[in-house]
Amino acid sequence: MKSYSKVLVTGASGQLARALMQAAPQQTQCVGVTRHELDISDDCAVWETLEAHKPELVFNGAAYNLVDKAESDGQADALRVNALGPARLAKACREMEIPLVHFSTDFVFDGHKRQPYEETDAAQPLGVYGASKLAGENIVVAASPRHFAIRVCRLYGPIPANGATQKPAGNFPLLMLKLASERESVRVVNDQVGTPTYTPDLARAVWQLVQNSEGGLYQLSNAGEVAFDEYARTVFEIAGASCRVEGISSEEYNAPARRPRYSTMSNEKAHRCGVVPLRDWREALEEFLVAV
Ligand SMILES: NC(=O)c1ccc[n+]([C@@H]2O[C@H](COP(=O)([O-])OP(=O)(O)OC[C@H]3O[C@@H](n4cnc5c(N)ncnc54)[C@H](OP(=O)(O)O)[C@@H]3O)[C@@H](O)[C@H]2O)c1
Structure with a gap:
């Protein structure tokens, strides 16, 4: 190991960055x-930070x-942060012989499949955000066999309280709780299925992966799958909120960005590399909501 x-x-x-630092092994300095300290798309700053x-x-x-904003005025930023930034990091890390985990x-x-996606399945993003992230993972994996790209x-x-995140209310369960405090019902899409993933669980798995594996493309999430409307109902049920959830189609919701209808990911490859399977998404959500 x-x-x-x-x-x-x-x-x-960011949410995941903080969880990774909290889950670091005792002997590791993070x-x-x-x-504000490092813009990853700034080549000089990347080199200086790594050297320092x-x-x-x-x-x-x-x-x-910002998946929807990336379809319009956020397009350039999406490509800069999700593709150019990882390219800068991947190159500098390769030359300094440091593995990069992206x-x-x-x-x-x-989203056309109806069973969990494998790493080897064809990637075919539906929007600018997905395309920018695909470019980033391809660049990172191609730069060095020691680099990791983890979906x-x-x-x-x-x-x-002072945490930075680009999403309103931070994340989906917190947004649902905020809406439940303001209204009697919410409309949530019922045709997008995937796996809610708790960052402390994910961070533990990421550490296991980087301690046991050699780099490459991997997928990690909690276990199971659920559509967003059912996810919202589960949040309210666990939190004891009385808000009603009306399931609507993606067409009715009419978000600027198209999203996959099904995007559950197999974690088998990571399990074969020594990652302990993550628990079911509902169990993790209960732990999170008890602490909120
Ligand atoms: N959140 C999800 O549901 C989700 C789903 C699938 C994949 N992912 C991926 O998982 C990873 C972690 O996501 P997350 O939810 O932890 O993200 P997050 O909470 O939004 O954090 C992203 C962080 O990146 C910072 N950032 C933005 N532009 C930057 C730049 N040019 N240079 C340096 N830092 C910059 C942001 O800073 P500011 O806040 O100051 O702008 C923010 O702190 C990302 O790769 C994301 O694409 C996330």
């Missing part, structure tokens, strides 16, 4: 750099995650 004495985490105020800290491993927690998304798939999906986890 590999051990790392010092790791650098970019996008350090240096987190926020967007000399980490043995880099986690890239930075991303542009994160991608289930939105690289078109994750539907993240939620603790967000501190």
Whole structure:
């Protein structure tokens, strides 16, 4: 099993970045750099930061995650942060012989399958965000066999009061709780199925993967799958909120970006590399909501 004495985490105020730092083994020193300290698309700044800290491993927690905005005025930022940034990191890390751990998304798939996607399935993103993330993962994996690209999906986890995140209310369960405090019913899409994933569970699995594996493309999520409307009902049921959920189609919801109807991902490859299977999404959600 590999051990790392010092790791650098970019996008350090993000949900997953913080969970990765919290889940680090005791002997590992984590240096987190926020967007204000390192813009990953700035080539000089990337080299200077790596040279200043000399980490043995880099986690890239930075991303542009505004899926709908990426279809219009966010397109350039999506490509800069999700493709150019990982390219800068991947090249600098390769030349300094540091493995890079980058994160991608289930939105690289078109959603036409009805059983869990494997890493080897064709990626066919439906929108700009998915295309920018696919470009990033391809660049990272091609840059070095020691680099990791890990697809994750539907993240939620603790967000501190001053925590930075690009999403309204931080993540889906928190957004649903906010809406439940303001109204009697919510309309939520009923035709997009995937796996809600709890960042502390994911972070533990990521550490297991980087300690036991050699790099490459992987997928990690909690177990099971659910459509968004049922996910919202489960949040309300666990939290004891009386808000009603009306399931509607993606066409009725009419978001700017098309999303995959089905994007559950197989974790088998990671399991074969020593990652302990993550628990069912509902059990993880209960733990999260009890603590909120
Ligand atoms: N959240 C999800 O549901 C989801 C689903 C699938 C895949 N993923 C992937 O999982 C990874 C972690 O996502 P997350 O939810 O933890 O993201 P997050 O909470 O939105 O955090 C992203 C972080 O990146 C920072 N950032 C943005 N542009 C940057 C730049 N140019 N240089 C450096 N930092 C920059 C942001 O800083 P500011 O806040 O200051 O802008 C933010 O702190 C990402 O690769 C994401 O694409 C997430």
